[in-house]
Amino acid sequence: MTWIPFSEAARILRVSERHLFRMMKHQKVMSQKNEMGKTEVWIEEQTADPTVSAPLDLPLIPAEKLTDDVMTKVNAMLESIAAEKDILSTEMRVACTYSIPTGTQRRYKAQLRDLYGIPTAQPIHQLAHHPQIKQALAQIVVRKSPSNTGELRSARGLIVVKETGEYLDAEAFLIALYSRPGHNAKSCYLALADACRKQRVLNEATNDVATVDDLPSMSSVIRFLSTKRETNVAIKRSRMSKSERDTDRIYISRPDDEYRPGGVLEGDHTEDVTIVYRRDGKIAPLWSTMLVDRRTGLIKGYVHAYTPSSQTIALCTRNAFLGTQLFAAVGSGPDVKYEPANIVDACDKLYYDRGKDYKSRYTGQVIGKIDFEDDVRNQVQLLCKLEHTQRRHPQSKGTVEGTFAIIQKVLKYLPGFKGSNYSKKPDDLSAQVKAGLILYEDEYRSLFQLAVNMVNNRPRKSLGNVSPLQFYMMNSAGMRYIDERVLNILMMKVEKRIIRRGYVKLLGAEYFSMDLDPYNGEQATLYYDPMNVGRVAVYIGADFITFAVDKKLLGVTERDWMRFVKERERQNRDLADEIRSLREGITSDEARAILFNAEIQNISKVERTMIAAAAPKVLQLTGIEAEARKFHQELAKQMKKEEVEKKKEETIKGNPLNLINVEKLR
DSSP states (O other): OOEEEHHHHHHHHTSOHHHHHHHHHTTSSOEEEOTTSOEEEEOOOOOOOTTTTSOOOOOOOOGGGOOHHHHHHHHHHHHHHTOSSOHHHHHHHHHHHHOOOHHHHHHHHHHHHHHHTOOTTSOOGGGGGOTTHHHHHHHHHHOOOOTTTTSOGGGTTEEEEOTTSOEEEHHHHHHHHHTSTTOOHHHHHHHHHHHHHTTOEEETTTOOBOOGGGSOOHHHHHHHHHHHHHHOHHHHHHTOOHHHHHTTOSOOOOOGGGSOTTSEEEEEEEEEEEEEEOTTSOEEEEEEEEEEETTTOOEEEEEEESSOOHHHHHHHHHHHHHTTTOEEEESOGGGOEEEEOOOOOOOSEEEEOSOTTTTSHHHHHHTTOSOOOSTTTTTOOOOSEEEEOOTTOGGGGHHHHHHHHHHHHHHTTSTTBOOSSGGGOOTTHHHHHHHTOOOBHHHHHHHHHHHHHHHHHSOBGGGTSBOHHHHHHHTOSOEEEOOHHHHHHHTOEEEEEEOBTTEEEETTEEEEOGGGGGGTTOEEEEEEETTEEEEEEEEETTEEEEEEEOGGGTTOOHHHHHHHHHTTTSOOOOOHHHHHHHTTTOOOOHHHHHHHHHHHTOOOOOOHHHHHOOOOEEEOOOSOHHHHHHHHHHHHHHHHHHHHHHHHHHHHHHSOOOOOOHHHHO
């Protein structure tokens, strides 16, 4: 062969054009410019290789290294080497059959060429008949990795002379720069190249000034430094910012005394440590989403769910703001009773981690953070600030994490305790499940509420030997009161639909109201509660029109309804009766009951006068209070109307109409 065009030469040599350009740069192939200014590559004539039958001096391979995997690769490479035509398709077939990538096959072939002294462009199918081919392939497959793995081999022998006269080898120079803040791998390579242009990079063996071509490539430097960062703790820490270094600290200092009680809440959710009989027929734990006051450790609100989501976070925030789950202990000993504390207080700041459900749009809209696009809520004011903790740093929300630990210590005395991880799983858990000693979901929820009451009413040394609830009541100089109806509107989801013949379609269902007939063909804005999708509020612009209802969906949550739509053809079995029959005659473990009762009885008494005394309240205006009052007045009318219709239907079912006497009509 003679001079071949660049692209044709790449095809003959079976390399990419980029690889061929590198071969030209390192003078592995000869090239020139033709009369048209295009690059041509010189390729030698392909003749039969006289050294194919010559013996090779190969070291002996230990028998223990010739495993089945090695021999499988050897046989696969024999098939790839023996191909004279359709070499690419053969390599693809070998890759699919033996899981040897085409790049690996070509690397093995290149090493065979070096071993046998065959030029790059010459075919090697004749090697398949060489008597030592299997031994040569096995040697290539099992050969040890180079001892200098992790080193920048292309920078070996290069030294950098500093302005002070001292010198460093190229690797040490790059690492010294990379360990400083503000430098990345690319900037380190540019600094090395700049030193080379200033003739401060020398070849240690010859003392000659190195050129930029003698330096390792930028990709090699980036790969080398990234490997060093992964394996060297000192380099990794030296490149951390202050916030990243804080994530490695075990303890952090926070000015908790500066916060007012209820001012800052920390939220998170975790899987409960006890399995129960759930309403969906499964034996599995529930998930708890909880908000805890950072100043006092008071559990302001919580929600149980099968799967945590942005909706559970929104419900938990609503419970925390309205104080619906705060109960004060009245009395002591066996006569203790819990009465509602009636604390409505919106916090100043919420702390959540960086999970996608905590950063979702729906979570933000509950506190009025999102700019609403609908006409009713677009003027709402921000209720409180929403901030997220540091990455991989549970200490940033240590109060809620510690509260989870306290709750879990109490719940471990209940039947069905599984532990927070596999190592804490009791040996008798499977026996409890078979014997039917597992609690129902409703029973577990009641006991969980008792545990929450215990945490909120137990004296704490850090609070001056008073309970978190007592401290909250005694030190609340002011509370940010918020209207419950405003929260109800903020938690609603919004969709736009066209009214058709008195119906609007949403979530695959049809909602009807006689009041929609005059508005057929107009676009309406639908507001619906994701926890009860049976009723939607219909607005046109900012004007309330009516409520449209689908009776079969009243009381059904959005998540449950969408699951039913997707699995419409599947029938859910009700296992409640079967579970009850399994539990007949089984009593709870007396020791567990004693320990559990001992935990929940460790509480502090709250005087009735303290419950009755209300702290000064500051009304938190949001801008939509008037619309919220109007909305709930219409909601009360609609619910009363539905109740009357329901009673009529029950009356008709209980008193069927008598047959008409046709003879009397005649």
